[in-house]
Amino acid sequence: MESIAPKTADVIASALLARIKAGEFSGGRLPAERALSEAFSTTRITLREALGKLEAQGVIYRELRRGWFIAPPRLIYNPLYHSHFHAMAAEQGRHASTEVIAAQKVSAQGAIAAALMLEEGETVFCIRRLRRIDGRAVLYVEHYLNPHFFPGLLSEDLTRSLTDLYDQRYGIRYGGARFTILPGPLPDVAAPALNVAAGSPGLLITRINRNQQKQVIDCDCEYWRYDALCVEVEA
CATH class of the missing domain: 3.40.1410.10 (Chorismate lyase-like)
Incomplete structure (x- = not known):
């Protein structure tokens, strides 16, 4: 069976950004971190690094105990x-x-x-x-x-x-x-x-x-x- 190379944070961030721009996440809320890490076959640590990159760009934001959301215009x-x-x-x-x-x-x-x-x-x-x-x-x-x-x-x-x-x-x-x-x-x-x-x-x-x-x-x-x-x- 062919092994799948772990996805880097940059690759995951790019993939998420493309999906956000395509309007995939209705309601402006991203899936839970667990669901995203499973979807990308990656660890929570790598996923959070990817999410942090998008947050730094102002694409998404986080709220305590609520999760990640697509950021509205500043x-x-x-x-x-x-x-x-x-x-x-x-x-x-x-x-x-x-x-x-x-x-x-x-x-x-x-x-x-x-x-x-x-x-x-x-x-x-x-x-x-x-x-x-x-x-x-x-x-x-x-x-x-x-x-x-x-x-x-x-x-x-x-x-x-x-x-x-x-x-x-x-x-x-x-x-x-x-x-x-x-x-x-x-x-x-x-x-x-x-x-x-x-x-x-x-x-x-x-x-x-x-x-x-x-x-x-x-x-x-x-x-x-x-x-x-x-x-x-x-x-």
Whole structure:
């Protein structure tokens, strides 16, 4: 009987990519790893190496305890464009949703106090939200607000756009922002909400916003799945 040479991870990745492009996997979900390893007559180790190659290319993504999925197009994010999350998604033909995890008063410490130009220990509003695109959790964000500018804000509907809320309730519009974008591991607080293991690669975008009078009003700490976002700037 003729022996069959073990398939390498590169060969398996190429074969899976061809099948994905052919639209073979309906529903956007790949078969379980066990089924795939049997189909390719390979070990789980080799299969996972192949899947990792496709994940690195942004072709597929993994969710804890759920398996592998075909990745949708990345959301295009232009930091220079002052559009809110829901509008940005709608303009790209995507559906956005927001879940409020917590909204409370906290004491400003360290980098947050410095970003908001406050003394350590001063009270700020902290709003933690999980944001989804087409039902997929892609962004965990912590908003820190100077309460001087937003009295009563914690009693508002915080699933809506804060950009619109600032404008409609308080007459405040963005007059400038400072962005810091860094790749790195997702922290324990963000990873479970995004259905990935702690330490998985992510993208941290820190944004310090000013109002029309150039006063610092809030600071956003955004933790994105790295495979969900494309930062694109046209000056």
